[in-house]
Amino acid sequence: SKTVSTILVTGGSSGIGKCIAIECYRQGAFITLVARNEEKLLQAKKEVEKCAINDKQVVLCISVDVSSDYSQVESVIKQAQEKLGPVDMLVNCAGTSMSGKFEEVEVDRFKKLMEVNYLGSVYPTRAVITTMKERRMGRIMFVSSQAGQIGLFGYTAYSPSKFALRGLAESLQMEIKPYNIYVTVAYPPDTDTPGLAEENKTKPLETRLISETSGVCQPEQVAKIVVRDAIVTMGLFRTIALFYLGSFDSIVRRCMIQREQSKAADKRE
Ligand SMILES: NC(=O)C1=CN([C@@H]2O[C@H](COP(=O)(O)OP(=O)(O)OC[C@H]3O[C@@H](n4cnc5c(N)ncnc54)[C@H](OP(=O)(O)O)[C@@H]3O)[C@@H](O)[C@H]2O)C=CC1
Numbered sequence: 001s002k003t004v005s006t007i008l009v010t011g012g013s014s015g016i017g018k019c020i021a022i023e024c025y026r027q028g029a030f031i032t033l034v035a036r037n038e039e040k041l042l043q044a045k046k047e048v049e050k051c052a053i054n055d056k057q058v059v060l061c062i063s064v065d066v067s068s069d070y071s072q073v074e075s076v077i078k079q080a081q082e083k084l085g086p087v088d089m090l091v092n093c094a095g096t097s098m099s100g101k102f103e104e105v106e107v108d109r110f111k112k113l114m115e116v117n118y119l120g121s122v123y124p125t126r127a128v129i130t131t132m133k134e135r136r137m138g139r140i141m142f143v144s145s146q147a148g149q150i151g152l153f154g155y156t157a158y159s160p161s162k163f164a165l166r167g168l169a170e171s172l173q174m175e176i177k178p179y180n181i182y183v184t185v186a187y188p189p190d191t192d193t194p195g196l197a198e199e200n201k202t203k204p205l206e207t208r209l210i211s212e213t214s215g216v217c218q219p220e221q222v223a224k225i226v227v228r229d230a231i232v233t234m235g236l237f238r239t240i241a242l243f244y245l246g247s248f249d250s251i252v253r254r255c256m257i258q259r260e261q262s263k264a265a266d267k268r269e
């Protein structure tokens with residue numbers, strides 16, 4: 001039996017996701033990289049493999065669009081789990097950004113960003129959650145953005161898709177805490193990646209000046225911090241309304257225990 005973790009990283013072929021994969025591989029994990037473009041996936045796989053700490057480690061690649069068809073996402077993640085074992089940590093990092101003035105953003109982009117950034121995190125999470133609950137263990141990370149905490153000039157399409165992740169994460173955390181599954185949300189500032197370079201091609205001056213106040217991080221640095229937070233801390237509940245959330249948690253726990261007792265009673269009959 002393995003002692004190391006199995007980690008699935010969406011958006012693992014580039015930028016922050018690739019650095020998260022490398023960071024975990026350096027700690028002995030087995031990794032599945034998920035993204036669409038197969039060449040970029042293979043290239044990233046090679047880079048990750050260079051960081052192995054033992055000869056049993058494996059990097060698996062899956063080419064799929066995380067945002068288009070749930071049944072497809074479910075089936076490829078099932079295949080990955082059959083090969084590498086159940087996912088201990090899911091990192092939802094696949095995403096795309098764009099900036100522009102509200103009235104200049106093509107109307108289709110609002111939908112596209114919600115699909116990729118929001119539904120593209122719902123689907124993989126939905127595909128791993130049942131097994132995590134059965135195993136009574138797991139970690140789920142959502143990669144939001146500083147623009148997922150405050151709305152900023154130029155991000156009328158992007159920010160809402162990142163705010164949505166927070167609502168998802170907090171609600172889900174309340175459901176799955178009794179199952180020993182912890183949710184974290186990362187809110188990085190601008191980070192030097194191919195995605196940022198692409199976004200910068202059309203960034204309004206205001207957006208650029210505002211973003212500069214927060215500086216640009218290196219993806220390796222962001223990866224180190226978010227992986228540490230996901231493994232070491234107990235997730236969101238540190239920061240928000242501890243008292244109320246604690247009492248809601250006890251409701252959830254009580255209901256779970258009652259449900260299990262009545263299930264056991266049914267079996268005895
Ligand atoms: N860089 C930054 O300044 C910041 C980024 N973020 C967030 O971090 C995440 C990663 O950003 P970054 O590293 O810059 O991005 P990159 O553009 O460099 O990488 C994006 C990754 O996501 C994959 N991806 C994109 N769309 C899909 C899809 N529909 N299905 C599956 N995979 C997909 C890409 O592969 P492929 O295209 O082949 O599918 C690639 O692996 C994003 O969610 C972004 O919003 C947050 C704060 C700051």
Ligand SMILES: CCCCCCCCCCCCCCCC(=O)[C@@H](N)CO
Pocket residue numbers: 097144145146147149150152188189190191195196199210211212213214
């Ligand atoms: C604790 C409260 C934090 C609030 C800090 C406010 C700082 C304002 C600057 C924000 C910079 C915008 C980052 C967007 C990054 C992004 O997601 C895109 N680059 C993706 O490519």
